[in-house]
Amino acid sequence: MESLATYRSKRNFGDTPEPAGVARPRGLGLHYSMQCHDATRLHYDLRLEWGGVLLSWAVTRGPSLDPADKRLAVRTEDHPLDYLRFEGTIPAGNYGAGVVMLWDIGTWQPVDDIDRGLAKGHLRLRIIGRRLTGEWHLVRIKGKPSDKGRENWLLIKQEDAAAHQPDPVARYTSSVLTNRDHAQIAADAEPRPFGPPRKAPAPAFEAPMLPTLVKDAPGADGWWHELKFDGYRGQIQIGAEGARFRTRSGLDWSDRFESLLPAFEELPAKTALIDGEVVAGADLGGFGALQRAIGEGGPFRFYAFDLLERDGCDLRDEPLSKRRKALEALLKDAPPMGLIELSTVIDGDGAEVLAPICEAGGEGIVSKRSDSPWRSGRTTAWLKTKCERRAEFVVLGWQPSDKRGREFSSLLLGTHEGGKWIYRGKVGTGFDMATQADLAARLERLKAPMVLDKRPADARGAVWVKPQLTVEIRYGEVTDDGQLRHAAYVGLREDKPAEEVVMDSEAPTTVSDGERVIVATIGVSHPERVLFPPKGPTKLELAQYYADIADRMLPMTANRPLSLVRLPDGLGGQAFFQKHLRKGWPKSLKPVPVETSSGVEDYMYVTDAAGLVGAVQMGTVEFHIWGSRRDNLDRPDRMVFDLDPDEGLDWEKVRTAAFEMRDVLAELGLPSWPMLTGGKGVHVVIPLRRTVGWDTVKLFSHTVASHCAERWPDRYLANMSKAKRSGRIFIDYLRNERGSTAIAPFSVRARPGATVAFPLSWQALEDAPGANAYDMKRALAEGNWDNVGVPAPASLPAAIKKMAQLWG
Template identity: 40%
Template sequence: MPDPLKLYKAKRDFKITAEPKEGGEASKGLLTFVIQKHWATRLHYDFRLELDGVMKSWAVPKGPSFDTHDRRMAVHVEDHPISYSDFEGTIPPQQYGAGKVIVWDKGTWEPVGDPRKGFAKGEIKFEMHGHKMHGRWVLVRLRGHEDDRQEPWLLIKENDEYARPAAGFSVVDEMPDSVRDLPMPASGAAAAAKPARKAAAKPKRGAPPDGAVKADLPATLAPELATLVDGPPADTENYIYEIKFDGYRMLTRVQGKDIRFVTRNGNDWTAKLGPLQQEVRRMKLPDGWYDGEIVVHDENGKPNFNLLQLAFDGSNTARIVYFVFDVPYCKGYDLRDVRLDARRALLQDVLAAKPSDIVRFSTEFGTDPAQLVVAACQIGLEGVIGKRRDSRYVTRRSPEWIKLKCGQRQEFVIGGYTDPQGSRTGIGSLLLGYYDKDGVLRYAGNCGSGFNGASLRHMRAALEQIATDKSPFPPRAVPGRTNHWVRPELVAEVSFSEWTATDSIRHPVFQGLRKDKPARSVVRELPKHMQAEAPPADAKPARKRAAKKAPAADDALPGNLPATFKVTHGERVMDAESGVTKVEMVRYYALVGTLMMAYLKGRPVSLVRAPEGVGGELFFQKHVGDTRKMPGVVRMDQALDPDHPSMTAIATTEGLLSSAQWNVVEIHSQNATAGHYDTPDRMVFDLDPGEGVEWPAVQEAAQLVRAFLQELGLNPFLKTSGGKGLHVVVPLKPKLDWDTVKDFSHAIVDHLARTLPERFSAKSGAKNRVGRIFIDYLRNGRGATTVAAWSARARPGLGISVPVRWEELPGLKSGSHWTVKTVHTRLDEGNAPWADYARSATTLTKAMKALGFKPGKQ
């Protein structure tokens, strides 16, 4: 009898590779499957089904998709031994398939029909029971390829209760890690309850629910956010519905007696919630992260946002009530991959063990969302939240949590106010706005309703503290000549009846100030349309379509990317440490594009390309010869720098995507713009720690540099470098030439190094900064560059450079505090920490005089 593993063995030298030569017992019950994530020449997923004592195997470049419209190419490869299902490790260089391998998913599979006949025919239907893979699937061989050595097949999700659109869920992106050390998941009749129409079965007392993973309690957690929609979903029975509370979103971290309350933006509000902290401590809740909303009820028992604010201001003694609706971590387990109804069942049991009047479980509100919204509006509530019963917890805005509002209501930035008329005191009305995609504050109308005498006077006092002479809106955007302007820092929550044709709000009513949201995050909130469920798909017609035209090598990307934008070799791993692929890099720059363009427009850039990814050879390019294949990337006027080829600029956010498609990881920018290239508009000090310097010393050094610059009358700003150190940036009015600015920055660094020689070095080179920090002033020379804010770094882990407030410095863990993988935890803050950057620009005249610096004599 021929050896089914002959080809497998012939390709490998088992004296070198740790892969198993043979072995593994055939299953006595249900057949097993494994999917291995494999970083070979290109990242792909090895899809293996046990059959006839071996693992039938396919290489799936893009990995599986739960979208029934996706046809994933699956190349049939040689059979593998059953023992291969447990293999994790690195296949050595020069060996077949060299690269890292992890067990991405495992479980059991049930064939639908005879799998052997299906294999011979070219169509295998089956049901999967894994940690990540569920429901019915089909493998279909493309016609006309039966004799190929490596036959092309398609892996397709069949339409069932597990099917989900790709725009809302990517299993390979959202569940990237190994499951090797997890127990085999339940299968067949004992499988976890299906995610539609029926609630998940309660786990046995003491047993973790399916999907729970043993994990340490993380120090921080970003909440899942709901998406505003224009109507109820078609499959309403697949959702649970809760009251939309009129309060503040609040996460609670419990670790023994250490109890902290954190807002949706990561601000610690523990000190403001003393009574609530005492109550949670009394309840002795298990260690975990709890997610909910804090509210204050009025005399009718309705949540009242204004009363909640007064409770914080100390104006009354109203009782704050905490409604808890989710538990992403609990009892030593990460529950984010547990379906929602199972998480809520566990949460309800936890809260019921020690009942409380002020810490309550957020119960379901009913089953008919249309009637629920009507009822909510009638009793004066804000609306209804719907959540898919099977949804996992994701730390970002999700289409699986939806908001159905009674009326129009959202946050607006206060840009000014008018004077009161007649007997009214304080203010007449607020001038409201929101930020558009280009970061411009757009005028949205006035709001004068919803105040009383006390709140009018309080508002006037608060606004006078942030008064300014300059309008934060575009010129002539706001009618009237007697308006008072304020810095755009305060956020008002306002209800209104509708948007007018001129993009203003009608019948606005002030609800209160929001202290949990940064002004820069306020945009116009537009409801998304709920799509109807896709009709059932038939695998055979799909096969016929596929036979005519094989799928493209790279799909158009959803989300923030233009529909026409293509990414080639998107599966290529750009960083082995984080596993980030090329397509994820493109998506990252799509995500931060608007934030980043604020620091790139009109500014010469240099691009750092990494065709082989982090760890490979890097190419630093200041001049791009042909930009025709890079939309959004332009060549600048050569007259700016006549002695060299034309410099490069990124003109639009699409230029960022084009650059990432061209394998660019880092984007550096110069200290001047094209409008005044001979006179730089900023000064940069790069704090670069030498060997033996610990992070606390870098933090202390940044504070020292800041203090000295402020003593000179300058206004320094801070950002992480994305690498080991920090960047201190001083905005300048473009008055002085390059040499003068560079020489003065050198004088500042020399002064610091002479004053504190044990801490600072003014000389580069590793031997000059052992145990010290080199303050790199060379970034201030003509043509020199510094990594731009929000740029990734071509270093293991892909840290990113992020603008921060000086008050945040003590909480930073390193210069790469945020990475491409964790940027979502920072997006709500955006560029808000540098909101005053442009207004803080100054000349260097007084600073030079204070330091005794004379241009041209250094």
């Protein structure tokens, strides 16, 4: 390259370690670095990438963050791009002999036209380095005869947020790359770690606290607002192994954001867990630019907005306002306008804050209650209001294109709802040629049969794929049948598993204490009420759980009379056991007439998610179900043995009891499946053909329980007496009579920790650590009837005959 002729003519590359090549370093944007060069005179070499080389200036006294200082910067020969990260010793007798320390590195942006600025003698630039940030000026000054052809410039700091910080020359005296000083570089010493000594492991990843989507932003009382970013949500873990980056689903993406992590390792914390979002650095643009930056190795910027833990101090239960102050203290020495930025807090009415952000082309805002503690999962203490509709969808297939240069005409999109894939329409715009080629190559490897129940009418000629690719889509609206209109592609998302992509429902009103959030068409009042103190879940989180688990709960719960355990004031308040339907309750709770000793009474049943959520709205925590369905109440279709252990009895004995009960029933020709109750015991459930009445089922179950108690008297009893239960398990057969109920599969229990009654296979029971091993999050993630292996309904009369043969 012609402009490197001077550089090469001054160096003997057989004797100096300086690079001779011009290979461009990884990363988007224009690269920048500054090297502290201990030569004849200590100076700082500024390097700016432009035109395939590094424009270079020797700053005699180093940079100053005081705009009143004007530091002499002598223009030197252009350097090759390889010089950007050079650090080492130039031997004596060579041009520039001395030790070169990489003092800073990052990217830079021209504020004005670069070539015009160079010609005119005034270059305005923004630097985004680890140490230098903000806007700067390079101004050429008129030469003097004594300059002997030198081109002298002045490096001046612009007045901005990065100005007037502590003197960087005095503050940073070691390499930004290896943390070595000049003497250690000259001695070829090993790199040193940044930050304070760290021996403790980093805090564990915490599932993120997620905002609820609303149409209208809340007012000013008790709320503040932050910008909604267009990037990847993530957590930074700092500990003995340095800094690591975790995505919102807990994936370790440290390798993808490697260039960002050293800035966190310099923070003055031995351990920390920081919540925030990564965006494309150097003002490169939105989410698409971030994807390109990930592929190229940067640049990135991290906006921090919460601190969960620092130096062993757990901050999760502290109010947001206190966590914010702790975060500000942690980041107070981080360079402003740099790689790590505090998310800006904006006070005022949400609507007034949102309007100018949308006008400027922003994403929207996230409004947060300043008194809210940290709680994993969806919450109404944080609310998001969008300027435009954007959400994640999964690619289910593509339609080929007949146009040259176009890999496909459109992508077919879907979401995962209730265990099924739902078609959400097509997207055919927003792709450039490179993006189309990349997506086409990915999709070609995923060809598979269609996963939809029915082929969409507008999907003629479609090629179907495995639902593994998640994309972000901008759209105008959603039609009544759930299809997107005016959809445009934004980018590929790899931080969210496809199975977790659901349609982002939008609450119709602002949410705060006393107002309602819509879940499964039901308005949930007092959504922030904590039902399981001190940490939750809240009423809204419980409602959302039942909406999300409905597809797995309803096959066993729908169309059966219910009894509900209601705790309107949460755990610790008064509890109600309710079986009758009340006036004024949501219509999704339906009446079923039941003949009782007092006459015909209206009990209740549900058929859909709205029914479950409607019960939660009325204070329900637990759902208990009859053993028969409403179309034939006197013919049970299930039999349940509740293994209820004495307090303190070892879990291993309870689990063994379940397997023994399974074997006893199997001898009688009755296959079964187990369910952890969410408390102490296990239910052994037998599906039945509806051929006998309640009296027969109760008598049979009593006989089985008594047989086990007689066979193993030291382990079981068939009498519910507490006094006789010491060290033994009560085989509760009394749930097998008309009007009795048993806890429904996937029901939350009114117990500390909000444990869940969880059905599982016999094989999985062998590894279950306890009857209360599942909470709502784990139940949602792992609950699957296909894994349970529910057997076909069995004949009880046949089992009775078998019992007579075996037991006499």
